[in-house]
Amino acid sequence: MRPTSEDELSELVAGATGPLHVRGGGTRSMARAGPGEVLETGGLTGIALHEPGALTLVAKAGTPIAEIEAALEAEGQRLAFEPMDHRGLLGTAGEPTIGGAVAANVSGPRRIQTGACRDFLLGVRFVDGTGAVVKNGGRVMKNVTGYDLVKLMAGSRGTLGVLTEVALKVLPSPETQGTLVLHGLSDAEAVAAMARGLGSPFEVTGAAHLPGRGETCLRIEGFADSVCYRLGRLADLFAGHEITRETDPDAVAARWRGIRDVAEFHGKPGDVWCLSVKPGDAPEIAARAGADEVLFDWGGGRIWARMPEGSDLRAHLGAFAGHATLVRGSEAALSALPVFQPEPAPVAALSAGLRRRFDPRGVLNPGLMG
Amino acid sequence: MQMPEPDARILSRKDDLVAQLKRVLPGGAVISDPAETRAYECDALTAYACPPLAAVLPASTEEVAAVLKICHAAGVPVVPRGAGTSLAGGVLPTADCVILGVARMTEVLETDYDNRFIRVQTGRTNLSVTGAVEEDGFFYAPDPSSQLACAIAGNIAMNSGGAHCLKYGVTTNNLLGLTMVLMDGTVVELGGAHLDAGGYDLLGLVCGSEGQLGVVTEATLRILPKPEGARPVLIGFSSNEVAGACVSDIIKAGVLPVAIEFMDRPCIRACEAFAHAGYPDCEALLIVEVEGSEAEIDHQLGLIKQIARGHDPVELREAQDAEEAGRIWLGRKSAFGAMGQINDYICLDGTIPVSELPKVLTRIGELAKGYGLEVANVFHAGDGNMHPLILFNANTDGELAKAEALGADILRLCVEVGGCLTGEHGVGIEKRDLMSDQYAPADLEAQMAVKDVFDPGWLLNPAKVFPLDVSEARRGARLAAE
Numbered sequence: 001m002r003p004t005s006e007d008e009l010s011e012l013v014a015g016a017t018g019p020l021h022v023r024g025g026g027t028r029s030m031a032r033a034g035p036g037e038v039l040e041t042g043g044l045t046g047i048a049l050h051e052p053g054a055l056t057l058v059a060k061a062g063t064p065i066a067e068i069e070a071a072l073e074a075e076g077q078r079l080a081f082e083p084m085d086h087r088g089l090l091g092t093a094g095e096p097t098i099g100g101a102v103a104a105n106v107s108g109p110r111r112i113q114t115g116a117c118r119d120f121l122l123g124v125r126f127v128d129g130t131g132a133v134v135k136n137g138g139r140v141m142k143n144v145t146g147y148d149l150v151k152l153m154a155g156s157r158g159t160l161g162v163l164t165e166v167a168l169k170v171l172p173s174p175e176t177q178g179t180l181v182l183h184g185l186s187d188a189e190a191v192a193a194m195a196r197g198l199g200s201p202f203e204v205t206g207a208a209h210l211p212g213r214g215e216t217c218l219r220i221e222g223f224a225d226s227v228c229y230r231l232g233r234l235a236d237l238f239a240g241h242e243i244t245r246e247t248d249p250d251a252v253a254a255r256w257r258g259i260r261d262v263a264e265f266h267g268k269p270g271d272v273w274c275l276s277v278k279p280g281d282a283p284e285i286a287a288r289a290g291a292d293e294v295l296f297d298w299g300g301g302r303i304w305a306r307m308p309e310g311s312d313l314r315a316h317l318g319a320f321a322g323h324a325t326l327v328r329g330s331e332a333a334l335s336a337l338p339v340f341q342p343e344p345a346p347v348a349a350l351s352a353g354l355r356r357r358f359d360p361r362g363v364l365n366p367g368l369m370g
Numbered sequence: 371m372q373m374p375e376p377d378a379r380i381l382s383r384k385d386d387l388v389a390q391l392k393r394v395l396p397g398g399a400v401i402s403d404p405a406e407t408r409a410y411e412c413d414a415l416t417a418y419a420c421p422p423l424a425a426v427l428p429a430s431t432e433e434v435a436a437v438l439k440i441c442h443a444a445g446v447p448v449v450p451r452g453a454g455t456s457l458a459g460g461v462l463p464t465a466d467c468v469i470l471g472v473a474r475m476t477e478v479l480e481t482d483y484d485n486r487f488i489r490v491q492t493g494r495t496n497l498s499v500t501g502a503v504e505e506d507g508f509f510y511a512p513d514p515s516s517q518l519a520c521a522i523a524g525n526i527a528m529n530s531g532g533a534h535c536l537k538y539g540v541t542t543n544n545l546l547g548l549t550m551v552l553m554d555g556t557v558v559e560l561g562g563a564h565l566d567a568g569g570y571d572l573l574g575l576v577c578g579s580e581g582q583l584g585v586v587t588e589a590t591l592r593i594l595p596k597p598e599g600a601r602p603v604l605i606g607f608s609s610n611e612v613a614g615a616c617v618s619d620i621i622k623a624g625v626l627p628v629a630i631e632f633m634d635r636p637c638i639r640a641c642e643a644f645a646h647a648g649y650p651d652c653e654a655l656l657i658v659e660v661e662g663s664e665a666e667i668d669h670q671l672g673l674i675k676q677i678a679r680g681h682d683p684v685e686l687r688e689a690q691d692a693e694e695a696g697r698i699w700l701g702r703k704s705a706f707g708a709m710g711q712i713n714d715y716i717c718l719d720g721t722i723p724v725s726e727l728p729k730v731l732t733r734i735g736e737l738a739k740g741y742g743l744e745v746a747n748v749f750h751a752g753d754g755n756m757h758p759l760i761l762f763n764a765n766t767d768g769e770l771a772k773a774e775a776l777g778a779d780i781l782r783l784c785v786e787v788g789g790c791l792t793g794e795h796g797v798g799i800e801k802r803d804l805m806s807d808q809y810a811p812a813d814l815e816a817q818m819a820v821k822d823v824f825d826p827g828w829l830l831n832p833a834k835v836f837p838l839d840v841s842e843a844r845r846g847a848r849l850a851a852e
Contacts, residue, residue: 053618054724054754076624105566116566118574119543134816135809140721141753142540142793144529144578145801145808146835147817151542151574155567172624195484201507201595226666278563280485301565323568341568346558351570353823358816369569 004043006125006133006164012039013162014131016363022158024062024100027093028086030327030339035366041099044164047071049139056122056139057170061099061163068098072170080171081117082108082256088266090328099163105155108260109206109219112198112298118154120169126153126161129359139167152354159365160358174221178231179246179255182216182238185209187283190216191300195279196237198299202230208259209296219256262304264295271333273313275303277322290316312337340369371418371459371799374833374845376466380423380446387444388424391468394436399474401425410451410469414516415459415800417770422449422463429474431549431557431587438585439555441468442829448553449831450581452524453495455516457717458798460528460580460834470585472523478502479588487546487563489590492523496530499591508593511538514794515706526586529578531794533702536752537628537661538594540794542577547590550576550583553825562590575820580796581831583824597661600628602698603671605678606652606685610634613654614727616681617751620658621724625673630752631657631702634731637709637746637759638701644708647701650685656751657702705748706759713761715746716773720784721793724754730787734758734780741776743769755793756784782807797835805837814840 001020003009013020019036023029026040044062051057052075059068065083072078083101086092100106102124107116123137136149153161182193190209197204197218206219220230228247235243246252258264265272270292277285282300291305291313307313310332314324323341326333343351351370355362380387388402401407402424412419423446428434441448447467454461454471463469475491481503482488488503488510496517499510513532514520520530526548531540538544547561561573576583607613617630633641633655642649649655656678660670671688678686689695709715722730731747738745738760749756758780762773781791781801785808791801805814818836821828821844828844 051723051725053622055621056723075622105571107566111565115539115543118566118571119539128816132812132815134812136813136816138721138788138790140723140755140789140793142531142535142721142750142755143790144531144540144794144796145790145792146797146805146814147820148529148542148574148578149816149820151571151577152820154574155571160570172621172626175624192484195486199483199486199508199595201598223666223669225669226662229663229665276564276566276568278485280482298565321562322564325568343569344559346552346556347560347569347572350558350572350823354570354820357819357823 001037002040002043009162009164010127010131010133013127019366020363022162022365024097025094027096028100028104052077055170058139058167059098060165062097064095065098065101076173077170078173080110080114081120082110082260084108084260089262098166102154102166103157103163109208109256109297112207113205118151121150121154122169123167124150124153124163125165126163128161129361129364141169157365157368159355159369175223176227176249177219177221177252178227179252180218180231180234181244181246183242184214185216187211187286191279191282194299197234202234206256207299211294212264259297262295265306268306270306271309271330272328273305273307273324274327275322275324277301285317285320288317289313372838373464376464380466384423387446390440391426391437395426395428395433399427410463413454413456413461415457418459418462420463420465422467422469425469425471427471427474434585434587435551435555435557437470438551438553442554447829447832450585452521453519455520456798458796458800460796460798462799472521485563486593487590488593490522492586492589493521496520496525503593507596509596510591510593511544512541522589523586526577526589527581528796533629533631533750537626542574544592545577546592548586549588550586552584553830580835582821582835598663599667600659600661601667601689602657602659602695603674603688604698605656605683606650607654608652608684610654610731611728612681613656616678618724619677620674623673623677625670627658627660629659632749632751634747636744637705637748640708640712641701641705644711645701645704647697649701652684657698709746709759714764715759715761716777718758718777718780719792719795720781720789721755722784722787722789726787730783733783737776737779741772743773743776778804799834802835803837
């Protein structure tokens, strides 16, 4: 099913007699295809409003991200949360949509400094599990009128409602960007170095460590003179280390696109897990994971781990502060392990309660998030 | 402003309830003498007041849980209170409620510079969070005007903003985790030192829920390294329209100032008379602040001044030193005080799309004239969060009602042009009955469904946020069940 209007979508959901497999472009599907009929939002497209002077964009949920990025680029703006393109990692085809990025709260390396997708989401329209059309938030940057269902919808993966329209805060693109690359650091040294960079006043907008390459990368963005100045000051912090500076904007963009999309793992076998942890815990947690390969983003706060098929990363870790998501699971993993981190009982009860209220018949991606 | 009738059955059981509370809290932490409960009769929306049945001041999450269990079992409404600085009546009591204040919970629990967070008890004031880390070169970004007095608990309840959120975001963008107690006494941990939720973003849902979903006792907050420097520039214009266009052009040009503040003539005059900040006498004033090293500041301010000159400013003054920067901010920061000295006022908080600024200011002027009242405007222009101050005399019969009616008209105007009723103060009781102007029944139903999940009995701060007639069935169900 591929409705072309919110009304039609509302009727389809209201009339559903069994489970619906809700998706945007289908490029980020992590779990096995759920039961039931596929309901795609790709038929709801178009940018409804772009006000560059107000840093605001409103688009139908099925609008391709590429279309939005092109419209923003024409005005020297961008989606600052840097949504990952999952196709290379998951081996999926199709067109990533803005609704899909919001539904999965997808954020890239800049999340550590500028915020997540959910931080840039100003408003939503969605169809709940009964077919009712609901709006929340709006298109202004500061809005505390009633409960923030906008945050609740971001990352709820279509289990509480099917997004039909999203309003986003956008930001100006920087004049240029540069990377400071530190070479040969251990994981622990790298996390400490990234903490140092992120704790400096030089506005590091990306901090990633690629153990396989022996590279620890710090990104700086802004006006050309300022980028040059801050790269220099940042380098001073690491005197005595082997350092290279990357200042060709295209090369810098390509590097961070690769980090964003976990290019290191593309074409390699195994399950892929994504962990969110306290950055300082990262080296020890990564060591405990027993992964074939790891990559650290967000100053260590996000760990990408490539594991042997079917191995239970959470069991290797035991109790830890944070969460682990099975982003790319083999049949062996998906049949045995929950995709999302099991929640403590009181939190799980609240989540289940919300599902019952927003989707009383249990038709929206049932079982995907508990 | 209407509030529900107090439940006579609860009033008659006061002594028993107080005795139960005294069993779980230390001496002095339960306040029930009518002479003392009056201290909790209102918040900063002083037009409305009602002493609570009792007030309690627990000192830990465990004590909060014990209090809530008792009130839950007894079916007694609880109104959580931070520092009581709400401008929206968010902590206005009813006569049958217990005020749960977090004023004794002010500890810093953990400071971690490597991972850039601080964990505090939520009774701690906003400014003292920054105070705990600034010597080490860090700060907590959200900076509501009341930051000297307001508590983190209230900041989380209202998702407070401030002057610098154009760059740093509001509370929800700087809140990493929290410990909260549900109405039935269950303790819930959300988030932590890591980023984002593994499941639903309940942290984001709780932030801004006006104390209706749980009592937040501890918070993990993001702290940021202090910028190398900051400098404001003051730009005066001969019309609001031109000032509004200049704001839009600055944003479009790719400069992202940390703050863009806007004042109109009535506000400029009052502030100048009060603070002697050296403001020019003109129609509209912008204060634009940028951050970075000296050279970076020079570069950004150069761009901003170039844009401003294209709009023919009547004054363009860059702070030459810290003293002058302080003076430029002094006038703005004393705006509310300056207004309070010459008038009673109602401070509104609607947000509008920045592009609608000139139109809305003109329309506000017309509306005010229609009511025979004056409105002064001071607001965060970069993000469209307006603070029209409606000036009136509380001693003149009927003026408060007239001012409130004008306020409602202005807020409806904000909604009509694509904005919202409140940008950072919250709904409370003040905007409660206007919610149906912004939201359709299904929109409010979805929000109330959330409260049903967290607080099925509708005991936490029940008479706020939702229009009384809309929430009546849910609140009534609780009473009928007793």
